[in-house]
Amino acid sequence: MPRFCHDFLQRLGTVPGLIMLGLVLFWTIGLIVLPQLSMLDFSFRANLPPSEVGGPNDVHTLENYKYLLYGPEGGSQRYNSVDLKVFFRTIVAAACVTLFDLVLCYPIAYYLGQTQGKHIRVLALLLIIPYWINEILRAFALRIIFGETGVLNGILVGTGLSDAPFDFIRNNYALYAGLGYAYILLMIFPIYNVIESLDRNQIEAARDLGAPWWRIHARVVIPYARIGISSGCTMVFMLTAGALAAPQILGGPSSLWFTQLIYQHFNDSSNWPQGAAYAVVLLLSCIVMVLAFMRLFKVSMGDVNK
Amino acid sequence: MNAWVGVELENLSIRFGDFVAVRDANVNIRGGDFFSFLGPSGCGKTTILRAVSGFLAPSSGNILIGGKNMKGVGPNKRPTALIFQNLALFPLMKVWENITFSMEIRGARAAERRKRADELLEMVALTGQGDKLPAELSGGQKQRVAIARALCAEPHVLLLDEPLSALDLKLRQHMRTELREIQKQVGITFIYITHDQGEALTMSDSIAVMRAGVIDQIGNGRAIYNDPATPFAASFVGENNVFRGKVVQIIGHEALIRTNRSGEIRARISTANLGKLQQGDSAMVFIRPEALDMAGADLEGDHYVSARVTNEEFEGDVFNIFMEGDGGKEIKVSLPNRGQSFESHKGRTVTLRYDVKNAVAMPAGILATE
CATH class of the missing domain: 1.10.3720.10 (MetI-like)
Known part of the structure; x- marks a missing residue:
């Protein structure tokens, strides 16, 4: 256990310390990191109707990022x-x-x-x-x-x-x-x-x-x-x-x-x-x-x- | 260097609302002097310093530096440099940058500044410390950096606001000597603020004793210590025994005073109070602990007071003997340690000898509270 963790638990007592630690971890991981990761995952997928999600067409793609740079395929402009x-x-x-x-x-x-x-x-x-x-x-x-x-x-x-x-x-x-x-x-x-x-x-x-x-x-x-x-x-x-x-x-x-x-x-x-x-x-x-x-x-x- | 720029305070008063911090101060500080304002905290000495440096405008009266009225001249335009009580070094600048800040403002080149910083560092015995940050220095070293920084601005007058108060005793005593030496070396006027009479006495050419916004006495250390002008000056500077009583008789420059508990004391009237004591007036007589001597009963030609010994204290170099005084204050006698013992005196009434010139009489007044 890292030293600061040990000190933290010593100071607060084991049970309240673990509760606090748990809440902080839930907040950072559950409410910030995981949603952002799922957003990141979303950004690399194609926009599919619900019936096709998880199907053979549901693959990772750079399309969405390309769109920001080049616009719709076959569009009139280069960018x-x-x-x-x-x-x-x-x-x-x-x-x-x-x-x-x-x-x-x-x-x-x-x-x-x-x-x-x-x-x-x-x-x-x-x-x-x-x-x-x-x-x-x-x-x-x-x-x-x-x-x-x-x-x-x-x-x-x-x-x-x-x-x-x-x-x-x-x-x-x-x-x-x-x-x-x-x-x-x-x-x-x-x-x-x-x-x-x-x-x-x-x-x-x-x-x-x-x-x-x-x-x-x-x-x-x-x-x-x-x-x-x-x-x-x-x-x-x-x-x-x-x-x-x-x-x-x-x-x-x-x-x-x-x-x-x-x-x-x-x-x-x-x-x-x-x-x-x-x-x-x-x-x-x-x-x-x-x-x-x-x-x-x-x-x-x-x-x-x- | 810029020797001989004096400072004059003419009828200087400084008020904050109803509170009078400084009342009608008249001081003439000679150029090149080491001048101290000595007084307890809250007596207005720092206020005077801030007025001289330009951070406070006087309510009335004038401040003259080198004969020039400083009215309307900002602190950055005055030929003064202030050393703050907490030094106020810039924490994010290296020592050499701190020292040469005033040159940087004037637009001096880095190489030139660096050279000057090294000279000043050598002068304050900090050679080679220029690249450190202030936080990496000890208290005494920071002190020296603050002095070097102030001197780098080439002020005509250096103002010091209790700069030694944060140091421990040993270092403080050492810095006293050092400050005095630096002052002699640069030959500019130093105005020093302190509540420590030892500092004021050892370093100053001249001292102004202040109480509650009023200057009680101005003079050199000897005059202040030996010939105090007011009961406050007598009791604030050094230790003093006070005897209260009524004037029985005036004999030339001396007065005979009947004290409440210690019989009649013959004393010299202090110079500032000559002609101010009349028969029947309430008076105070001050005799320093070292001016009293335990006497054999039958010596002639001297003067005596008697009192009952309550306690004795061994301090190493001196014995302090305490006796019942009047008004609940005890009389203290300091005798050099020559191997004698005073244990047997406790509870006995003894006779103390003193020289009339060491007993100073003046009209009764306010004493310094310890």
Whole structure:
């Protein structure tokens, strides 16, 4: 038995320890690993009617992955440019949303983390309260704000800043605003947590040694907060790339998010293997992006848990 | 180097809401001096230091560094460098990067910084440790890195906020000597904050004793120790026996005081209080434990107090003998160990001899609480 297992059982007692261990294993293996493996298996199978499942035609194939690259067999184009475009746009847009959230949240997290006083609790609460509302309702709320007869257009037209209402939805402004807003807390709190533990004296020492404010951030605060920054970015990126509600509700008619394609395969065309293949591609791409990002920030897997 | 840049505090007051942290401080710190602010925690000494370094704006009054008013000058623009109580080394930077942080800010090249770091490391006896991280160093070594980092900024005034308080006793004593030597070597003004009178006395050219936001006395160590200006200064700096009483008679620079329990004591009026004592005033007389001597009863020309011995304590180099004093405080006498024994004195009333110049009288006031 590994040492940590032994210590764990010693500390909790054998029976409660085994129960805990069992629950954790059930959670990770039963609810995460096995479904993902079955999804992986699905992605390599042909879409067959139920009568043929397990029959001679039920073999592993790369068809579903080929489809993402080349489109339907005998199609008019060499590549499946529609889906690929959606895929890359999703990844790039998710990365942009992540960067935008980072730029927006770092000052907030820094302020929350380095300021003392009761008002900090109030501010934190004000940040959290909107998230008591369901994600879909929040998306609809944004739709009301950005809609053609919405609050924002009401103000723009009413004050004479604009002659005609601006279509925020068709131009994807609403989509990016919604995605940017959706996971903001997951960016703020990891950074806030780290910055809160930064010794104020270090900031003052840097200032005392002649550093202007931006160099204090570049040289002292950001290196210290990089663990929080990377775990915030990881979560926001993953969740944004995998978001469904915001694109469904706030996306313009012509703009698809990659998750919507996956959704269509599963739901509308009942092609589970095709949907599974797309989902696997999205998951792997996100993991690769995150690992590259962590490499860039010199953060190891173990640090992210902190 | 940048010798002789002094610091002046003019009517400096610092308030936090209703709380007055520093009240009307007037201090003139000569350039090149080692100047200490000595006082118990919460007396406002750190507040003064933060005001001098620029992290706190005075509520009123001025701070002048090298004759220039520092009003509106930020901490990054002042010719000062601060050594924090917890040192505040940058944990993710190597030692040499820590030391040369100020050069990095000024845009110096890496090779140049590395060279300067090595020079400073040699000066603080840390040669070859430049590539370590602060966490890999011992407490005393971190201390030296903090000093080197501050000196690298070539400040005209170095501010030290109880930097030795985290070290153990041996190391602290060693660092005292070292700090003093570094100060002489670089020839800049040091302003040192401490609650440890031993540190202040051994290192400083000049000391300001502070209590509750007010500076009680400024002077060199000898003056503060031998000629305290207030009961607080007398009881906070070193050990002191206090005798309370009323002035019976003033004789020139001396006063005759009838104490509550120890008879009449003749004492010298402390310099700061000359002319302030009148017949009938409440007064305090301070006599240091080492200024009292167990006397043969019939020596002439000296002055005596008598008291009952309650306890004795052997400390190695000295015997401490405790006697009933007034107001529940005991009188302590320290006698050098010359092989004698005082066991038999317990319970007996003995006569203690003292020299009038070592008994200091002043108007009664607040004592330092232990």
